[in-house]
Amino acid sequence: xxxxxxxxxxxxxxxxxxxxxxxxxxxxxxxxxxxxxxxxxxxxxxxxxxxxxxxxxxxxxxxxxxxxxxxxxxxxxxxxxxxxxxxxxxxxxxxxxxxxxxxxxxxxxxxxxxxxxxxxxxxx
Amino acid sequence: xxxxxxxxxxxxxxxxxxxxxxxxxxxxxxxxxxxxxxxxxxxxxxxxxxxxxxxxxxxxxxxxxxxxxxxxxxxxxxxxxxxxxxxxxxxxxxxxxxxxxxxxxxxxxxxxxxxxxxxxxxxx
DNA sequence: CCTTGACTTGGAGTGCACTCCAGGTACCAA
DNA sequence: TTGGTACCTGGAGTGCACTCCAAGTCAAGG
Numbered sequence: 001x002x003x004x005x006x007x008x009x010x011x012x013x014x015x016x017x018x019x020x021x022x023x024x025x026x027x028x029x030x031x032x033x034x035x036x037x038x039x040x041x042x043x044x045x046x047x048x049x050x051x052x053x054x055x056x057x058x059x060x061x062x063x064x065x066x067x068x069x070x071x072x073x074x075x076x077x078x079x080x081x082x083x084x085x086x087x088x089x090x091x092x093x094x095x096x097x098x099x100x101x102x103x104x105x106x107x108x109x110x111x112x113x114x115x116x117x118x119x120x121x122x123x124x
Numbered sequence: 125x126x127x128x129x130x131x132x133x134x135x136x137x138x139x140x141x142x143x144x145x146x147x148x149x150x151x152x153x154x155x156x157x158x159x160x161x162x163x164x165x166x167x168x169x170x171x172x173x174x175x176x177x178x179x180x181x182x183x184x185x186x187x188x189x190x191x192x193x194x195x196x197x198x199x200x201x202x203x204x205x206x207x208x209x210x211x212x213x214x215x216x217x218x219x220x221x222x223x224x225x226x227x228x229x230x231x232x233x234x235x236x237x238x239x240x241x242x243x244x245x246x247x248x
Numbered sequence: 249c250c251t252t253g254a255c256t257t258g259g260a261g262t263g264c265a266c267t268c269c270a271g272g273t274a275c276c277a278a
Numbered sequence: 279t280t281g282g283t284a285c286c287t288g289g290a291g292t293g294c295a296c297t298c299c300a301a302g303t304c305a306a307g308g
């Protein structure tokens with residue numbers, strides 16, 4: 001008897017809507033979710049764990065299509081771990097670059113802020 | 125006789141398409157761009173300068189609607205500098221938070237990478 | 249004069265990631 | 279028995295930021 005979570009519980013835990021949760025499943029981002037006799041979804045620990053990673057990757061702007069690829073590899077079993085590693089390391093790299101870009105742009109914005117502050121200070 | 129730039133030059137300089145350039149103008153992200161007698165746009169230094177900031181803000185995910193607000197303030201003249209400052213500092217703050225979030229998520233991803241590498245190392 | 253290439257316009261189309269909806273089912277509490 | 283709540287389905291709709299298109303204009307070169 002494994003612990004299982006209702007859609008409402010899972011949605012609340014990850015700050016997702018039920019629609020988004022179902023959308024992710026439709027798009028193949030989760031492995032097939034089990035059902036209660038009523039037909040209602042029952043998320044198991046492994047579903048929650050995968051969803052946790054999926055959310056993490058989405059929150060860092062990995063596109064749905066790429067996430068689907070990743071989830072397919074998960075479904076294919078442990079022999080796909082090298083492929084999954086490749087996806088994750090590529091994403092890690094992209095993330096490093098994105099963060100560097102944001103920091104650089106932020107500097108320019110802070111320059112502009114300092115400039116405007118200078119203009120205001122001068123005008124008093 | 126101020127130096128002016130053709131649409132092609134400006135697009136190339138910022139890595140934008142001509143369509144995007146026109147789209148930005150339509151959306152009010154640029155102040156009215158002058159025309160040559162032929163009807164072709166001639167971007168002046170001040171246009172390029174504003175576009176530089178606009179791109180910087182777009183590249184850091186400021187929505188078009190907010191950029192339009194900002195550009196409207198620019199059009200209204202120097203008395204709106206305090207309002208512009210408010211937009212920029214709010215964005216700067218949001219950016220700091222976004223970068224922190226990305227770094228945090230990246231750590232989780234790196235954890236997962238290390239885990240997968242461990243699995244592979246074990247399996248030899 | 250004719251072609252080429254860079255540009256013009258208004259408007260339609262695209263891709264992504266949701267988000268909403270109508271109509272129906274399951275189960276619990278009063 | 280009647281609410282109420284949580285969930286189900288297939289499919290349509292939304293918002294954003296472009297992106298593309300057809301048909302036309304303009305200036306320069308051969």
